[in-house]
Amino acid sequence: MSQPSSRTVPSARPIGIFDSGVGGLTVMKALIERLPTEDMIYLGDTARVPYGNRGPETVRRYATNAAALLRSHDIKALVVACNTASAYALEALRDGLDIPVFGVIAPVARRAAELTETDKIAILGTRGTIQSNSYQRSLLNLRSQIDVYPVACPLLVPLAEEGWTTGSVTEQVIEHYLSPLSGTGVDTMILGCTHYPLMQQTIAEVVERLPFEVVTLVDSARTTSQAVEEALREKSLLSDENAAGVHRFLLTDLPQGFIETAERFFGRSLDGACEHVDITDSTFSLVVPPTG
Amino acid sequence: MSQPSSRTVPSARPIGIFDSGVGGLTVMKALIERLPTEDMIYLGDTARVPYGNRGPETVRRYATNAAALLRSHDIKALVVACNTASAYALEALRDGLDIPVFGVIAPVARRAAELTETDKIAILGTRGTIQSNSYQRSLLNLRSQIDVYPVACPLLVPLAEEGWTTGSVTEQVIEHYLSPLSGTGVDTMILGCTHYPLMQQTIAEVVERLPFEVVTLVDSARTTSQAVEEALREKSLLSDENAAGVHRFLLTDLPQGFIETAERFFGRSLDGACEHVDITDSTFSLVVPPTG
Numbered sequence: 261m262s263q264p265s266s267r268t269v270p271s272a273r274p275i276g277i278f279d280s281g282v283g284g285l286t287v288m289k290a291l292i293e294r295l296p297t298e299d300m301i302y303l304g305d306t307a308r309v310p311y312g313n314r315g316p317e318t319v320r321r322y323a324t325n326a327a328a329l330l331r332s333h334d335i336k337a338l339v340v341a342c343n344t345a346s347a348y349a350l351e352a353l354r355d356g357l358d359i360p361v362f363g364v365i366a367p368v369a370r371r372a373a374e375l376t377e378t379d380k381i382a383i384l385g386t387r388g389t390i391q392s393n394s395y396q397r398s399l400l401n402l403r404s405q406i407d408v409y410p411v412a413c414p415l416l417v418p419l420a421e422e423g424w425t426t427g428s429v430t431e432q433v434i435e436h437y438l439s440p441l442s443g444t445g446v447d448t449m450i451l452g453c454t455h456y457p458l459m460q461q462t463i464a465e466v467v468e469r470l471p472f473e474v475v476t477l478v479d480s481a482r483t484t485s486q487a488v489e490e491a492l493r494e495k496s497l498l499s500d501e502n503a504a505g506v507h508r509f510l511l512t513d514l515p516q517g518f519i520e521t522a523e524r525f526f527g528r529s530l531d532g533a534c535e536h537v538d539i540t541d542s543t544f545s546l547v548v549p550p551t552g
Numbered sequence: 553m554s555q556p557s558s559r560t561v562p563s564a565r566p567i568g569i570f571d572s573g574v575g576g577l578t579v580m581k582a583l584i585e586r587l588p589t590e591d592m593i594y595l596g597d598t599a600r601v602p603y604g605n606r607g608p609e610t611v612r613r614y615a616t617n618a619a620a621l622l623r624s625h626d627i628k629a630l631v632v633a634c635n636t637a638s639a640y641a642l643e644a645l646r647d648g649l650d651i652p653v654f655g656v657i658a659p660v661a662r663r664a665a666e667l668t669e670t671d672k673i674a675i676l677g678t679r680g681t682i683q684s685n686s687y688q689r690s691l692l693n694l695r696s697q698i699d700v701y702p703v704a705c706p707l708l709v710p711l712a713e714e715g716w717t718t719g720s721v722t723e724q725v726i727e728h729y730l731s732p733l734s735g736t737g738v739d740t741m742i743l744g745c746t747h748y749p750l751m752q753q754t755i756a757e758v759v760e761r762l763p764f765e766v767v768t769l770v771d772s773a774r775t776t777s778q779a780v781e782e783a784l785r786e787k788s789l790l791s792d793e794n795a796a797g798v799h800r801f802l803l804t805d806l807p808q809g810f811i812e813t814a815e816r817f818f819g820r821s822l823d824g825a826c827e828h829v830d831i832t833d834s835t836f837s838l839v840v841p842p843t844g
Contacts, residue, residue, distance in 0.1 A: 387809060414710065415714055415716070418709075421706075424707070429721050432720060
């Protein structure tokens with residue numbers, strides 16, 4: 261499917277947000293708080309979740325399909341609210357699209373590098389994100405003397421998806437992951453997973469109880485949404501509407517219990533705004549019209 | 553690929569074991585304890601795990617591919633050590649194969665129905681297994697007056713895969729899932745997931761602490777392996793070898809950290825016995841030679 265010609269002025273078009281599952285909803289939620297009058301379309305590739313275990317080629321193919329589907333809805337910018345796709349597919353998406361494309365890794369790494377005073381930064385993420393070295397590379401490209409402390413926290417995603425965002429179990433799991441960091445001089449922690457904003461308060465409480473100096477948490481939802489707002493303002497792509505934006509949710513599969521989990525991530529009802537879409541390699545591909 | 557003609561006497565051929573991931577290794581481990589001289593080939597469809605969220609048609613297609621791949625290794629029997637595939641694909645596999653096919657649901661349901669005195673049986677499983685109603689149906693087909701108490705325990709699989717099989721966190725999670733059952737008169741609990749034998753001791757300890765009468769745990773690994781042994785003996789398909797059996801492990805993907813997790817499930821080293829195999833819809837399909 262070729263990309264549609266723009267039927268409206270660019271700034272009035274929706275922002276597209278893409279994730280393999282529900283995690284990206286924390287990014288969309290932060291974007292809505294910041295840009296309440298923007299129209300937004302979320303695409304969750306729930307039929308092919310999780311991306312974390314797939315090879316880079318497969319992730320690029322899936323992300324390209326997803327981006328093309330969103331592009332067919334005439335989006336003005338694409339937010340890749342998925343760590344795996346941000347790590348492996350961002351360049352391919354930027355090459356294939358004629359709109360601004362944002363990932364979740366670079367803005368967060370940049371913010372953490374600005375904030376740290378000890379140049380010691382911890383990265384909390386899924387095993388896949390940690391093993392991809394994407395945050396590590398991004399930080400070291402910014403300043404090579406940064407000491408990076410990667411911490412794989414594989415139990416936090418299932419806990420967040422089950423709604424166990426507070427309480428004794430989650431506190432003990434977080435303490436298990438973070439206590440080896442105390443005494444290292446780490447003063448900044450990257451919450452390198454779109455699920456973690458849901459348990460940010462609990463993480464902050466555990467950090468406070470452990471023998472750390474003052475630690476700043478940098479989460480991908482708020483940091484990415486700030487970067488998106490700044491870039492769209494600079495490009496004069498912010499909507500000048502006054503009414504609240506329209507939000508749509510496209511899902512490639514609707515597994516049982518999904519809406520409940522999604523609403524937990526989104527922080528409010530998705531009342532009837534979820535639509536099922538088919539996505540296959542052949543249906544949607546990026547065909548960029550020649551420029552000029 | 554058509555099924556090979558048997559090159560050896562049937563009883564000398566290996567047993568095939570299939571799961572979407574690592575869970576089935578607990579079944580293989582129990583089978584080896586029971587049948588140490590049998591050759592066995594395990595197939596983990598790790599490239600397409602998890603099956604739990606896929607539709608019945610997809611699960612049937614995946615399971616049929618996997619069975620055909622194992623059949624091409626001249627197996628004498630197939631153990632479907634996967635709850636989802638046992639629920640959705642067993643009949644198709646039996647129709648398509650000329651060897652005995654065993655699932656994990658029916659033997660466990662039968663054993664639980666034999667053991668209960670109160671006719672109140674709990675089923676612990678993943679959300680997918682519980683929602684499939686497969687154990688529930690199987691129990692009610694055996695005896696319609698059985699009261700079934702299904703309990704979705706979604707956090708137990710990630711805890712088991714991470715090696716958190718004992719300790720305070722896992723105990724609290726188990727207690728959270730099981731405490732609503734106390735006072736119901738449940739005297740038998742089906743561990744309806746191949747991951748759960750790894751935390752069976754912890755489950756038993758929590759049950760003992762909670763205000764339950766005596767409760768018997770029925771796990772799929774030991775119960776299925778017993779059913780397989782009995783059926784193969786009856787069909788004169790047990791090996792008459794005296795030497796220890798040869799064990800091979802075929803995996804459709806080798807994600808990082810997989811071997812470590814697999815060894816935790818298997819209870820010993822897989823030293824070099826893992827092989828990568830490609831599996832696609834087109835490579836392997838069941839072609840049953842006409843009988844008679």
